[in-house]
Amino acid sequence: MGDEKYHAKLARERRERAINELGNRRHTTVGVLALRAVEEALDACASREKIHFHSHPKTARVKRNKWLNENFPELTKSFETLLEAYEYFRSPRHALGYERAPIYLVWWWRFPTREHSVRATKAVEAMENNLNVLQRKSGIRFK
Structure with missing residues (x-):
């Protein structure tokens, strides 16, 4: 199982990549990276209490959400x-029938719309808000 330092390092890396992807206008990956950065930060906070959500991948997201709502x-x-x-960029509406195809084959990947930009920016803002609160309350450095 990963410990607090390991998860904090992953959270910092994913945060940095999400911000980088937003700057490069690769909006579809921003939502995934932002969500995963916060999930890693939550895993780091939970690992202090010897809770490891990723030991059961099928129920990890549900348990993580429940733990977040409680703490x-x-x-x-x-x-x-x-x-x-995350759901917006992974929805069938955006997959256009290519749900299992690599993301670079989908046409909207190359031509981002204003809506993609707005949603990606909101995702980064939400990620920053979550990481700020988690960092302040737990004392673990995520930035």
Whole structure:
């Protein structure tokens, strides 16, 4: 199982990549990276209590959400914003029938719209908000 330092390092790396992808206008990957950065930060905080969500991958997201709502209820809304961005970019509407194809084969990957930009920006803002609160309350460095 990963420990607090390992998860914090992964959270920092994914945060940096999400911001980099937003700057490079690769909006579809921003939602995934932002969500995973916050999930790693939550795993780091939970590992202090000897809780490891990733030991059971099928139920990890549900257990992580429940733990977040119990321990950090003020983050519920911004975490839902991240989940919405993730679901938006992974929805069948955007897959255009290529649900299992590599993302670079899908046409909207090359031509991002204003809506993609807005949603990706909101995802990064929600990620930053979540990481700020988690860093302040836990004392673990995520930035």
